[in-house]
Amino acid sequence: MQIDIQSRNFPLTNALRDRVERRLCFALSTRDEHILRIMVRLSDINGPRGGADKCCHIQVILPHLPDVVIEDTEVDLYAAIDRAADRAGRTVGRRLARHRDRDRSSVPREMEALTEIPESVNDLIGDNP
Structure with missing residues (x-):
């Protein structure tokens, strides 16, 4: 899983980088084969003024599906990372399940069309009573 982490308006520490990677690996490890790339942007909106302004923006890029974009803003950046990763x-998981269910529902109809024998073939074979 390729994770690209960027920070805006503050330095990206090793502790923050480790937290992001650990939380995303925990939340997405079972779906790793379906994920092309993850882009994470951490930002401090108000700067030194404080407040609920620590933002974690996560973009998960999936093949042949729209990207999953999650954003969470909290007072504590670690809390924003945890909630956004979850x-x-x-x-x-929901997006992949919907895609898988849609694929499964289309396969039986195609299989039915392949297993039906046209009446003209039955006439040729002589199965008609």
């Missing part, structure tokens, strides 16, 4: 894991 939400990203649930959202990616």
